[in-house]
Amino acid sequence: MNIPQSNLSRIVIVGGGFAGVNLAKTIANKNAQVVLIDKHNYHTFQPLLYQVSSSGLEPDSIAYPLRKIIKKHKTSFFRLAEVEQIVPENNEIITSIGHLSYDYLVIATGTKTNYFGNKAIQSNSMPMKSVPQALNIRSLILQNFEKAAIADTKEEREAYLNFVIVGAGPTGVELAGAIAELKNNILPRDYHDLDPDDMHIYLLEGAERVLPPMSEHASKKAEKFLTKLGVKVRCNTVVKHYDGSTVTTNSDLKMESETLIWAAGVTGAPIQGLKAEALMEKTNRYNVNQFNQVEDYPNIFAVGDIALMTLEDYPKGHPQVAQPAIQQGKLLGKNLLRLIDNKSMKPFVYKDKGSMATIGRNKAVVDLKHYKFGGFFAWFVWMFVHLMSLVGFRNRVIVLFNWTYNYINFDKAARLIIRPFKK
Ligand SMILES: Cc1cc2nc3c(=O)[nH]c(=O)nc-3n(C[C@H](O)[C@H](O)[C@H](O)COP(=O)(O)OP(=O)(O)OC[C@H]3O[C@@H](n4cnc5c(N)ncnc54)[C@H](O)[C@@H]3O)c2cc1C
Numbered sequence: 169m170n171i172p173q174s175n176l177s178r179i180v181i182v183g184g185g186f187a188g189v190n191l192a193k194t195i196a197n198k199n200a201q202v203v204l205i206d207k208h209n210y211h212t213f214q215p216l217l218y219q220v221s222s223s224g225l226e227p228d229s230i231a232y233p234l235r236k237i238i239k240k241h242k243t244s245f246f247r248l249a250e251v252e253q254i255v256p257e258n259n260e261i262i263t264s265i266g267h268l269s270y271d272y273l274v275i276a277t278g279t280k281t282n283y284f285g286n287k288a289i290q291s292n293s294m295p296m297k298s299v300p301q302a303l304n305i306r307s308l309i310l311q312n313f314e315k316a317a318i319a320d321t322k323e324e325r326e327a328y329l330n331f332v333i334v335g336a337g338p339t340g341v342e343l344a345g346a347i348a349e350l351k352n353n354i355l356p357r358d359y360h361d362l363d364p365d366d367m368h369i370y371l372l373e374g375a376e377r378v379l380p381p382m383s384e385h386a387s388k389k390a391e392k393f394l395t396k397l398g399v400k401v402r403c404n405t406v407v408k409h410y411d412g413s414t415v416t417t418n419s420d421l422k423m424e425s426e427t428l429i430w431a432a433g434v435t436g437a438p439i440q441g442l443k444a445e446a447l448m449e450k451t452n453r454y455n456v457n458q459f460n461q462v463e464d465y466p467n468i469f470a471v472g473d474i475a476l477m478t479l480e481d482y483p484k485g486h487p488q489v490a491q492p493a494i495q496q497g498k499l500l501g502k503n504l505l506r507l508i509d510n511k512s513m514k515p516f517v518y519k520d521k522g523s524m525a526t527i528g529r530n531k532a533v534v535d536l537k538h539y540k541f542g543g544f545f546a547w548f549v550w551m552f553v554h555l556m557s558l559v560g561f562r563n564r565v566i567v568l569f570n571w572t573y574n575y576i577n578f579d580k581a582a583r584l585i586i587r588p589f590k591k
Pocket residue numbers: 182183184185186187188205206207208210211212213214215216217218249250251252276277278279296297338339437439471472473474488489490491493
């Protein structure tokens with residue numbers, strides 16, 4: 169892999185997500201050689217993927233080149249590769265571009281979409297975990313609008329205009345709101361040959377309320393905002409089967425739809441090679457101690473979504489959201505430098521900064537530890553937090569410009585089928 173030998177300890181980080189990037193930044197230009205490996209050459213800001221799917225933002229504005237993050241640091245290297253296996257006996261990894269030895273290995277591979285073993289749903293639904301997948305959804309939505317415009321019958325037209333989103337966590341709620349904005353603001357103007365009343369957006373949730381990880385206050389408000397936008401919210405509804413045309417649920421709700429977006433869950437994306445006990449089978453997350461050390465492997469660490477640190481306050485591990493990943497990445501960076509200096513590591517303590525979700529063009533719900541609120545001000549807070557969390561000044565400027573433009577013009581300017589999606 170052409171990584172030079174040096175006297176410095178080599179820290180190999182697999183995954184340039186929130187955890188991996190924050191770790192790589194913390195240890196750059198310090199007493200270690202850093203090798204960051206990712207199967208993409210960019211960092212993805214996943215919280216805004218839904219805006220790419222719904223034509224609100226161009227994909228480039230939520231992605232950031234990983235090489236740019238480490239470019240100034242002479243002891244840091246990036247390799248574009250998929251890590252296929254860990255060989256802990258040899259302190260080595262096997263990747264799609266060759267083998268590499270490590271002194272310390274950090275697994276920061278995040279999660280992948282969980283279909284809960286349903287092969288039909290896996291084959292026919294649209295996941296939204298990466299930029300290419302978000303672009304597939306964008307193309308499919310726009311292609312379906314075009315097909316609806318030339319459909320011969322009302323039934324056929326409605327199948328193209330029925331959009332089913334499964335999972336009413338923050339991702340599903342935000343996407344449903346954004347697609348409703350397409351119906352309310354874009355369809356009447358761009359597609360005057362279509363009747364917006366023929367378009368239906370269903371948000372299906374297996375739990376008894378939307379936004380199950382958030383407070384009941386947030387949940388009630390979000391459902392109210394969604395319903396006002398025209399989204400048909402159905403809780404206690406589990407999708408059982410989808411063959412690409414017909415959606416079958418656990419109730420008598422059944423519908424024809426050419427688009428089913430699967431936002432119902434994730435599972436860890438582990439790498440082969442460690443013994444079975446290192447992994448919590450149900451969630452595919454590595455069991456780690458308070459220093460993010462994988463059980464029984466003193467020089468292998470896991471951070472972010474892939475790490476399961478069970479503590480009294482977090483018996484099921486930390487929530488799989490950006491903040492634990494960022495905080496663990498930063499602390500592990502400091503801890504690895506302490507280890508190299510023969511100092512003891514500091515345990516991880518999560519600082520919960522709250523959670524939020526936006527609904528449509530000017531509403532959001534925010535849960536802070538002692539204060540919960542929703543509406544326009546919450547939306548403002550949501551915008552500010554997301555803007556400031558984006559990686560790269562250029563991306564922040566572009567996103568701010570797009571949001572302002574879209575807000576003033578009731579527009580979603582990225583309505584382009586650049587790469588048609590074939591079902
Ligand atoms: C659609 C969506 C919306 C979300 N919205 C929010 C939100 O609003 N707020 C919030 O806090 N959180 C949100 N999250 C969750 C948040 O994005 C994750 O918690 C966070 O990204 C976890 O960071 P991570 O570094 O652990 O993993 P990730 O950010 O997933 O990064 C993992 C990286 O590892 C790479 N990788 C994986 N396997 C390999 C391999 N074998 N070889 C090489 N590279 C590999 C991947 O390419 C990726 O770059 C959302 C997630 C999704 C999918």
